[in-house]
Amino acid sequence: MTHSSTAAASRPASRRARRSSSLVLAVAALMLGLGFGSGVQARRPAPQTEAQAAIDIRRTTDGIPHIRAADWRGLGFGQGYAQAQDALCTLADAFVTYRGERSFHFGPDAKPATRSTFGTPANLDLDFFFKAFAGAPAIESLRQANPPELEQLIEGYAEGYNRYVGTLRQPAPRKAAVDARPACADAAWVQPIGPDDVHRRMIAAALAGGYTRFVTEIAQAQPAAAAPPASADRLSLFSRLRIPVGDAQGIGSNVLGFGGAATGGQGGVLFGNPHWYWGGPDRFYQAHLTLPGAIDVAGIAFLGIPVVMIGFNNDIAWSHTVSAARRFGLFDLTLDPADATRYMVDGVSQPMQAQPLAVEVRRADGSVETVRRTLWRTRFGPVIDLGARNPALGWRAGKALAIRDINADNPRIFRNFLRWNRAHSLDEFIAIQREEAAMPWVNTVAIGRGDNRAWYSEIGAAPDVPDDLRAACATPLSKAFAALDAETPMLDGSRSVCDWRRDPAAVQAAAMPAARMPALLREDYVANMNDSHWLSNPAQPLVGFASVLGAEPEPLSLRGREGHRIAGELLRARETSVSRLAERLSRKVLESRAYSADLFKVPLLRSACGPASVEIPTDAGGAARSVATGPACHVLRRWSNRADADARGALLWDFFWTRLSAMPVDELYATPFSAQAPLSTPSGIREGDPRIAQALAGAVEDMRRKGWPLDAPLGGQRFVRSGGNSVPLFGGCDAEGYFTVACADAEGSYRMGPDSHGNTYLQIVHFDARGVQARTLLAHGERETAVTNGAGAAPVLRYARKDWLRFPFREEEIARDPKLVRETLRP
Secondary structure (H helix, E strand, O other): OEEEEEOOOOOOHHHOOOOOHHHHHHHHHHOOOOOOOOOOOOOOOOOOOHHHHOEEEEEEHHHEEEEEOOOHHHHHHHHHHHHHHHHHHHHHHHHHHHHOOHHHHHOOOOOOOOOOOOOOOOHHHHHHHHHHHOOHHHHHHHHHHOOHHHHHHHHHHHHHHHHHHHHOOOOOOOOOHHHOOOOOOOOOOOOOOOHHHHHHHHHHHHHHHOHHHHHHHHHOOOOOOOOOOOOOOOOOHHHHHOOOOOOOOOOEEEEEEEOHHHOOOOOOEEEEEEEEEOOOOOOEEEEEEEEOOOEEEEEEEEOOOOOOOEEEEOOEEEEEEEOOOOOEEEEEEEEEOOEEEEEEEOOEEEEOEEEEEEEEEEOOOOOEEEEEEEEEEOOOOEEEOOOOOOHHHOOEOOEEEEEEEHHHHOOOHHHHHHHHHOOOOHHHHHHHHHHHOOOOOEEEEEEEOOOOOEEEEOOOOOEOOOHHHHHHOOOHHHHHHHOOOOOOOEEEOOOHHHOOOOOOOOOOOOEOOHHHOOEEEEOOEEEEOOOOHHHOOOOOOOOOOOHHHOOOOOOOOHHHHHHHHHHHHHHHHOOOOHHHHHHHHHHHOOOOEEHHHHHHHHHHHHHHOOOOEEEEOOOOOOOOEEEEOHHHHHHHHHOOOEOOOOOEOHHHHHHHHHHHOOOOHHHHEEEOOOOOOOOOOOEEEOOOOHHHHHHHHHHHHHHHHHOOOOOOEHHHOOEEEEOOEEEEOOOEOHHHOEOOEEEOOOOOOOOEOOOOEEEOEEEEEEEEOOEEEEEEEEOOOOOOOOOOOOOOOHHHHHHHOOOOEEOOOOHHHHHOOOOOEEEEEOO
């Protein structure tokens, strides 16, 4: 992007349209029920009686809202109102982001306070990014693709959100605890929203597997820059590319889908467990949505989304995991020697398309100016400058890169979700997925009522880049790039034949047809723990697919191997009912076993624990120092290999394994990975390597530097502050092979909070003669304050004690819930 700014100090912020919180909230109070702020006139439904128009929000145990309405608009209204009650500050901040207004409200150089799928770039870069990719054309494309029911949900959501914002300026009698005044209630950036704010939020979700991974490198790309743009994530290019979504390794999920072979032919059981953000705009929200005769579905969605994205109805249940497939690709551009904003295609110079953008910026003195940039687009996509990560990938003399995100042209995602919310069988669910091919960056697993099959699929939006096209369109740069990332396609942008393929069977231009994407129906089990599609079931590997969809074969992660171990153990148990399998599963998935310790602790200690002390060379090359490792060996031998809150040894193992993981895998393991034994290799330890003992000694020193005893209980460090108390937690990070994930973001910290990721929503679902039966947990709770030492601790405490909630789905179950609180709204 080229860049300029225009001073506007003569227009002080105090005189602008968004002057103050009092004006904002006054307007909100006057505009209750209106979709204000988007430029879209809300469509009014036919008049209803007062009883017909009523929207019921019944909150049951742990504050879960069960929203019941008489029409789609009312259903969206209830969802918008309930989400605002629980997470207004997070939502309002997010809507500012998606509008491209962070620099106006928070300053251009500041960064978002919490993590998300778009990372934490500078506000100015985020503003230009969302102005470019969530502008009017993208919104209109989404609006045109959405069915009327979804648009009515969206409009209602905005109205419900605005209703709650308006209540903040109204005197009120006794209020329920959920209505405690939010900390941001008087902030100027808490504004009414309109339908287009929800549309922008949907667009942001769609781009999480592509463009939003490179906000800074796209937003600052410009010809002849003095220096390439440096991303805030500080990751190497290799590390950045190895993270399919989000900003950290381990952002992902577990899913296990069992069929009738595991339940004595009594149907399927589903376990879903996203490892996701505990705070920020992508935080999950749990709800139950009911419009009699039209929809009755429960589960979770991102904040700001009015449909269920992972969940169940009375006939189907589904979950997702982050996919290993690449949802974007790069093009190696040859620039016109005479002009760095022109590029050559088939020997003809073509101009880049210049998209001028403007962002209003509030300076420290309160003055406001307009900053301008130009986004440069090509026939392949916008220009991206990765030169700070690798000079060969920058916008430089004669060369540049373009990036294309398949989901930038995929408006079908939330239409697909709404159709799933209303599906009545597994066959209908599968047909919808094949018809829409809309899932943006996830795998899908599902089961159905009265069905002994479990479904796995990676069908969704992915670039149509078969391997023969990649080979024919390779360049010297793309061949070098493939050594870093063999899945992301980089094609020759100087030849028109190297654009993504356009198969008439595909639902979207340049997307891969559903028939060429992995899918599997099994009666034993299917599983995915963020590894590639190829081993969703070890008895039937999925092979022969384009490499853009993920490697095959490839070693599973330790967490992936643990997931298959759990599935195999439960399958071999041959339970005779879905309820018994669900009960066993509910215990097994929360065992918090370190699979690395289960596999390797004994040989590692045998190798490391011979001498009572170990000599460690100093980094400066001085005299070696001696570290006593005997006590550490004693602690680890006694440790159960689990990360329960009271586990003594889990902390020490983390430090030990982290150091061991720095060793090349072919030097650590005795037996390398084999595609013929994917669940048991790599295996063994090359015992006797002095680096193993040195790693243990280093771990002892790591604990000492922290001031932690070698046998310190895990929960003394891994905890969350909630409701005024420290709540010890179980689980560990992805690298150690924990199936139960809890991972703090701050370097060296174990404390969980809004910047952490880990288990979020957990569901175990099956069906019986009465219909759906579900158990759920929401680790971070409904309220945004639940993990910042504020209100809303009940679901956090429930998760900490591993106490699954029997979800009240039917009306009679809701009515007898001991914590039932009812609120009735009139639109």
